[in-house]
Amino acid sequence: MLILRRILATLPILLGAAVFTFVLTRVLPGDAASFLASGQASPEEIAALRAQLGLDRPLHAQLMHYLMQLARGDWGQSFTTGQAVTADLLQRLPASLELTFFAFALALAIGVPLGVAAAVRPGSWVDHLCRAVCTAGSCAPTFVVGLLLIYGFYFLLGWAAEPIGRLDALVAPPPTRTGFLLIDAALAGDAAAWRSALAHLLLPGISMALFSVAPLARITRSSMLAVLGSDFMRTARALGLPRRQALFGYALRNALLPVLTTLGMVFSYMLGANVVVEKLFAWPGIGSYALDALMASDPAPVQGFVLLVAALFSLVNLGVDLLGSLADPRAGEAP
Amino acid sequence: MQRRHLLQAGSGAGFLAAIPAIAPLVHAQTRQETMRVLAEGAPNSRDPHGEGVSRESLGTFTNIYDRLINFDRVGLPSGIFKYDYTRFKGELAERFEVSEGGRVLTFHLRRNATFHDGAPVTAADVKWSLDRAVSLPASKRQLSTGSLTDPAQFTVVDAHTLRITLPRADRYTLPNLALTFASILNAELVKKNATPQDPWGAQWVRNNAAGGGAYKVESWTPGQQVVYARFDEWKSGPLPYVKRAIFQTVPTPATRSAALQRGDADAALQLPPKDIDALSENKAVQVHSVPVTNSFRFIAFNSRAKPFDDVRVRQAVAYALPYTSLFRGASLGHGQPLFGAASATPATSTFPQPYPYDTQLQKARELLAQAGHPQGFKTSFSYNVGDATIGEPAALLVQEALRRVGIEVSIEKVPGAQWGTLQTEKKLPFYIDSSSAWFNDPDYFFRIFFQGDWRWNFGAFDNAELGALVDAARWETDKAKYDAAIRKAIQIAFREVPIVPLWLPSYDIALQPDLANFTYYIHGQVDFRPLTRNARG
Numbered sequence: 032m033l034i035l036r037r038i039l040a041t042l043p044i045l046l047g048a049a050v051f052t053f054v055l056t057r058v059l060p061g062d063a064a065s066f067l068a069s070g071q072a073s074p075e076e077i078a079a080l081r082a083q084l085g086l087d088r089p090l091h092a093q094l095m096h097y098l099m100q101l102a103r104g105d106w107g108q109s110f111t112t113g114q115a116v117t118a119d120l121l122q123r124l125p126a127s128l129e130l131t132f133f134a135f136a137l138a139l140a141i142g143v144p145l146g147v148a149a150a151v152r153p154g155s156w157v158d159h160l161c162r163a164v165c166t167a168g169s170c171a172p173t174f175v176v177g178l179l180l181i182y183g184f185y186f187l188l189g190w191a192a193e194p195i196g197r198l199d200a201l202v203a204p205p206p207t208r209t210g211f212l213l214i215d216a217a218l219a220g221d222a223a224a225w226r227s228a229l230a231h232l233l234l235p236g237i238s239m240a241l242f243s244v245a246p247l248a249r250i251t252r253s254s255m256l257a258v259l260g261s262d263f264m265r266t267a268r269a270l271g272l273p274r275r276q277a278l279f280g281y282a283l284r285n286a287l288l289p290v291l292t293t294l295g296m297v298f299s300y301m302l303g304a305n306v307v308v309e310k311l312f313a314w315p316g317i318g319s320y321a322l323d324a325l326m327a328s329d330p331a332p333v334q335g336f337v338l339l340v341a342a343l344f345s346l347v348n349l350g351v352d353l354l355g356s357l358a359d360p361r362a363g364e365a366p
Numbered sequence: 367m368q369r370r371h372l373l374q375a376g377s378g379a380g381f382l383a384a385i386p387a388i389a390p391l392v393h394a395q396t397r398q399e400t401m402r403v404l405a406e407g408a409p410n411s412r413d414p415h416g417e418g419v420s421r422e423s424l425g426t427f428t429n430i431y432d433r434l435i436n437f438d439r440v441g442l443p444s445g446i447f448k449y450d451y452t453r454f455k456g457e458l459a460e461r462f463e464v465s466e467g468g469r470v471l472t473f474h475l476r477r478n479a480t481f482h483d484g485a486p487v488t489a490a491d492v493k494w495s496l497d498r499a500v501s502l503p504a505s506k507r508q509l510s511t512g513s514l515t516d517p518a519q520f521t522v523v524d525a526h527t528l529r530i531t532l533p534r535a536d537r538y539t540l541p542n543l544a545l546t547f548a549s550i551l552n553a554e555l556v557k558k559n560a561t562p563q564d565p566w567g568a569q570w571v572r573n574n575a576a577g578g579g580a581y582k583v584e585s586w587t588p589g590q591q592v593v594y595a596r597f598d599e600w601k602s603g604p605l606p607y608v609k610r611a612i613f614q615t616v617p618t619p620a621t622r623s624a625a626l627q628r629g630d631a632d633a634a635l636q637l638p639p640k641d642i643d644a645l646s647e648n649k650a651v652q653v654h655s656v657p658v659t660n661s662f663r664f665i666a667f668n669s670r671a672k673p674f675d676d677v678r679v680r681q682a683v684a685y686a687l688p689y690t691s692l693f694r695g696a697s698l699g700h701g702q703p704l705f706g707a708a709s710a711t712p713a714t715s716t717f718p719q720p721y722p723y724d725t726q727l728q729k730a731r732e733l734l735a736q737a738g739h740p741q742g743f744k745t746s747f748s749y750n751v752g753d754a755t756i757g758e759p760a761a762l763l764v765q766e767a768l769r770r771v772g773i774e775v776s777i778e779k780v781p782g783a784q785w786g787t788l789q790t791e792k793k794l795p796f797y798i799d800s801s802s803a804w805f806n807d808p809d810y811f812f813r814i815f816f817q818g819d820w821r822w823n824f825g826a827f828d829n830a831e832l833g834a835l836v837d838a839a840r841w842e843t844d845k846a847k848y849d850a851a852i853r854k855a856i857q858i859a860f861r862e863v864p865i866v867p868l869w870l871p872s873y874d875i876a877l878q879p880d881l882a883n884f885t886y887y888i889h890g891q892v893d894f895r896p897l898t899r900n901a902r903g
Contacts (some may be wrong), residue, residue, distance in 0.1 A: 035670055076503070079789070110418070111410060111570050112588045119588075178620065186624045193630045194621050196590065200612050200630075313616040315590045323589065328750070328783030 033078035037352060041345035048341035049101060052334045053094055097334075106338070107331030111324060118275065118336040120317055124339070125210025126197060127309070127316035131301045133232045135241035138297065142244040143290065146251025150259060161248050169245035173304075177238035177311045184234065192230035194312045199227040234313040237303060243297045250293040252285040261285075287358040299344050369495040398899055399609040401881075402624040403892050405635040413571040414549035415498055415505035424546050425613070425891025429594055431549035431577040432458040434473050434492065434528075435540065439885050439896075444654050447885040447896070449750035452807050454540055457602045458487065458550055458578075459528075468535025470591030475526040479553040479601045481578035489522040494553035496520045496530075498566050505547040508804070511813075526759045534841065540593050541805050546889070552576040580606050580895045590615055594894065618844040621851045626651055626876055633884075633892055634876045638755045639698035642874045652879050655872040656886045657702055660800035660811075662718045663756065665764070666824040666865040668795045673743050680863045682733035683796075684723040688767040693869055696760040700874065704867035710860055715852035718867050721860055731772045742772020748797040752782040760798050790821040799824065800871060804888060808852045809839040816859065825864025 036264075081087050085096070100107065106116040141164075149161035171179075184191035197212055198204055205212065205219040213232075216225035258264060259282055267277045283352035306318035317336055414431055438453040456462065459473040479487040484640045497517040499505040509515070513536040521529045532539060542548060555576045560567035567576075575583045578719040580603065581594040594611040614631075616622050622634040637645070641887045654750040665687065667674035674680055707720035733744065747764055749757030758779075765775040775796075780788060785820060788794050801822065803814055811837055816827050832855055839851040873890055883896045 043726065113410070134853065181621065181624060186628065189628065193625050193628065195404070195614060195616050195625060195630075200591075200614065201397065201400065310617045311621070312589075313614070313618070313621065316585070319617070326782050328781075 034349070034353070037349050041342075041349070044345060045338065045341055048122055048179075048338055049098065049334070052095065052337040053097055053330075054090075057090060057093065057330065058329050067111050077087045101338075109324065109332045110329045111327050111332075115333045119320060119332065120335055120339055122210075123315055123317045123320050126314060127302065127305065127318060129197075129211045129213065130232065130235055130239070130308070130314060130316065131298065134243070134301055134305075135298055136238040137236055137240035138243040138247055139294070141240065142247030143251050145244070146248040147255055147278075149248070149252045150235070150255030151278065153256065155168055158252075161252060163246035168241040168243075172307075173238050173242050174307045174311060177235065177308060180238055182309075191234050192227065192235060194231075194234055196313050196315065197228060197231050198224065199231070202227045235308045235314055239301055240309055240310075243301060244298060246293055251286070251290050254289045255282065258282045258286040284358060288355055291351055291355050291358060295347050299347050302347075303340050368385075370383075371861075381842045396610075399479065399607065400783045401611045401633070401892075401894060401897060402607045402631045403613045403633045403635065404616045404625060404631045405609065406615070406619070406622075408616060409592055409613070410588065410603075412583070412586075413568060414546045414551075415502040415566075416572055417502075419441070419504070421616075421889065422891060424889035425893070426592065427546035427549055428579075428887070428891060429581040429611070429895065430575050430579040430583060430895050431546070432479070432487075432579050433460065433544060433548050433550060433552070434459045435544050435660075437544050437887070442654075442656065445652075446654050446656070447598055447883065448656055449885065449887045450472070454544060458492070469532045471530040471532070471539065472523070473530070475528065476601050477526055479578060480599055481555070482575070482582050482597055483552065483555060484599075485554060486550060487550070487578055488525045489528040490525075490894055491553040492528050492550050493517075493520045493522050494557075496548065496549045496856050498551065499548055502566060502568065508545065508547045509542050511805075512536055512538035512881065513809070514542060514548075515519065524544045531771065535843070536841075537807070537843075538805060538810070545804060550578065552578060552734065578602075581611065584610070603895060606895045611892075611894045613892075623876070625726050626878070629825060632878045632881060635890070635892070636707045637874060637876060639700045639874070642697060642700070642876065647733065650719050652881070653874065653876045654884070655700060655874050658802070658871055658873050659716075660804070660806050661743050661800060661871050662704065662867050663697070663701070663798070663800040663869050663871055664824070664865045664867045665796070665798050666794075667863075668792055668826050668885045669862075669864040670792065670826045670828075671795060673701045673737075673739065674795060677862055678733045678737035679739065680866075681723075682730045682737065682771070683768065683773070684721070684863050684866045685733065686730035686768055686773070687723075687725065687765050687868075689724055689868065691763050691767075692760055696756045697869060697871070701872045702870040710857065712856040712860070714891040715808055715849040715856070715871065717811050717852065717856055717859075717872065719856070721863070721867055722867065723863070727770055731826045731846045734771060734773075741770075742774065742790070744774040744776070745796050746778045747775045748778040748780050748788075748794045750782055750799065751779050752785070752787040753787070753799065754779075756800075764798075784822060786821060789824070792826045798868075802888070808856075809848075811835050812852075812855055812859075813840070815865065827862070827864035829858060831860060 077088070085093065097107075104117070106120075108114070109116055109119055116186065126128055145161045145164065149158040152158060180191070181194045185194055192199065202224055204226045205215040205221045208215050208218055212228035213225060216228055237327065264282055267281060303318075305316065306322050308318040309319040310322065317339065321333055321336035324336075373414065387754050391477045405422055407420055407422045409420060409426040411419045411423045412426060412430070413419070414427040434457060435454045436457045437449040437451060438455045439447040440450045442448050458475055459481060460476050462473045464471055464473060473492075475487065475489060475492065481487060496514070497520065500509055500514055500517060506515070513532045513534070514530070519531050521531070523529050530539070547813040556567040556571055559574070561571040578597075580597055580600045582597050584593040587593050591612060591614040594613070596606055596609045598605070600606075608821050616625070619637050619641050622631070623637060623645060625631040626634040627645070627648060627697055629650075642653060642655070645651050667680050667683070669675055669680065689703070693699065693703050695702070704718055704720050706724040707722040710722045712719060734740065747761055749761050765777060768775050789799075801815070801824070803811055813830065814822050815824060816829075817823060817836070834853045835858075837854045839848050839855070842848040842851065873886055875884070877884060880900045882900050885893055887893060
């Protein structure tokens, strides 16, 4: 029942996102027709091209047409790649998702234990380390961190794989099953491709993860501190419950709710904001696709990108809500 | 580089443990015959006659399609080659003859040439391809500058002979036939995939190569990379050394430069002047700067709208621009300056050539006073955001310099998508841009950049005397008369100054030190066919 209600609640959000992006891309100055026509086209030829692209009809007619197309699953055609937007996005989505999942897993693996350790030993060197990592990670923008990592680990030391794409140029890609190279290479038993894919994920993943470690560690720390100081924890300590059991069985579980919400926010942020990382590492994801389309005044891919990210955001929020209700059954109930 | 290479080879060998030790050697050989090029953009079409093709697509067309002829090449002192605009060599055509005073061109095709799918190349394919070229709008526009306009001009004499008939002898016909706009397609293959609504198969060819050139498209990932594999049956020239070529899109110049220096890439294109200067000091790469004579960087006025409709105002600004600072600051000294000529009378008929303007603020102030702006005026200066590497520093320098003669300049940054529109509609009063022409003849420049109702008439210029001179020069075969007409035209351009040329850019490319026979063509893309590698010591 909860799931159904939540899914229905996301539909108006998606509709709003569709209308909003449509209006935005039509209102922006810049005429796709004259951009596409080469410089010697006369005004008549440009007008003909505009009519062919359907850009000369009134705005509300274009909007209705667009919404009908969306309902049919036709997200439009990209002028610059010449392919359907759905095909383009489906081709590029696994790359963005794989990078996001990898960076997310890294941020989780570093941030949550760091936050827990800092909460358990407040004022110790672990706590100071946590504070230092968080400050350093959040004050340097991802672009700067990425460039520094490329310069240090690839250019100077030669330890990292080259920051171009998802695979080494000379390694044949494994047959596409899911689009996630790590999974596909494992399924095909291709060790060289698997190692190459992992090597190429490292630098962009670390660049993205560093920025996200800060909110995760801080929220985990403060949430854990609040829980550790609560009555039931004091009771557990007083009754002599083993430390490990108290920490992981009771404290962590109760501290999880704010952490889950932050996880959802961090994941959503990563998905939308990895454009910079994609450009820097020549990563073939949806972010750089949308940016290229925006610069070329190509409206359909930009609309498709925003819709896709809105849908993914909604899914992530749904997931967070469900996990939250699992972790803390009080969440989501009417007060 | 050596260690990584060894590790890669070693891991490959370990993986194929059953195969004897020739495995690492095979891998090393393959790496030698594979070429990796890193560029900023990506090819977006496989149709050489199509609309809206990106610059990188021209490199694709060069490699996967043949043309009847190609430009020959000339060696440069730095060791690479450059196309020779005045000489041609046969590509698909073994030889050709020019007869009847230049009005009839007869091409004799190679007898054993085939397309990638094995079908033989015949004159019928050539005729169909040229018919297509003069019918589809983008290629039609270009080929019409060489008197190629009508399918009736192309006749099939026999299976391996094609005749082209021109209304009058035109010195632009042969150069046009060497451009990618005149590529030869596999007619039968395209016709099979054409539809009644799309008789030329434009939709299909955009996404499918139908060629017979030296390379086939092995894989095409839009916006990311294109992998080319050598077509071993290629007959239109010596079989290329490079067996496989990978063209990758890497948006960040720093990454392209880093990959080249580490030896992971073979060529890096479109590096900004700062990176080129840094690479020049690195012995591990070879850096070449080729002076480009048919491209130029300029500042333009809208000479049809106030205040720039007064020639004195334009001249005043031309005397106020900070040329040396612009050349050193925006271009870091790369290229050939086009300012500071000693005399207003041109000595030669080459164009672009240096204009007789340099920074003389007093003269600028006098001219402004004469034009009725003794206190100066306000205007805006625009540049394309995609051109910000040069545009941004240039805008600041121009603003600062013009303030000294009383002209208040506000800087407008225009997104790339709008730039074309605004230029076409002549809504930019004062801006900086660069452009190039396919051909080097001066009358071609004047026809494109100094007249007409299109985007490339950057200064919105319309001068009857210049128009007459250029029309006369177009067909002039007598060199002395041609030069005289052009010199008069140049004088008009000097005096009216609808655009102020700043410098000729240089084409900069960074290559691995063992690459040889790199040949520069007008499109600035990499032609894989002549490339070889010197054996590593």
